[in-house]
Amino acid sequence: MSSKKNKKRQDTDIRRQPSSAPREVVNVKIPEGISFSFLYYQDGKDKFSIGGRDAKYLASLLKRLRDLSQLKAQEIINNQSKSLRCHGIVWQDTTEPNGFGIPNEDQLVNMPYQFQISANEYGRVHGFFSENIFYIVWLDPDHNLYS
DSSP states (O other): OHHHHHHHHHHHHHHHSOOOSOOOOOOOOOOOOOEEEOTTOOOOSGGGOOTTOOHHHHHHHHHHHHHHTTSOHHHHHTOOOTTTOOEEOOGGGSSOTTOOOOTTHHHHOSSEEEEEEETTEEEEEEEEEETTEEEEEEEETTOOSOO
């Protein structure tokens, strides 16, 4: 039995050792687009839940996020495309007049935004920018933020 343990240790030790072969340094330009974070994502409210949505919804959401990640925050905010419809949220005009309800929201959120996943289908994504990161707070497949 001890030989099996020793063999296991040797295998593990070999895997941990750095490769002696020289690595070629490749300079890859990192895109300057936005990133998405789900740090403040809330799925607890029924009206902002994606439970029961089909695979087409999820595929459309992921494609939209992928496409937007090639743009900078200001390009998205200033975009006039009817398929994107990115604009600020005025809480008094919504079904959620107290905002997202996240801790320290006054310090975190300069301006809440929403954009649509696709033209008149699959609803909206609500959140906020901090530099080039868009924090997704709610997914709103049924357009429930506005009555």
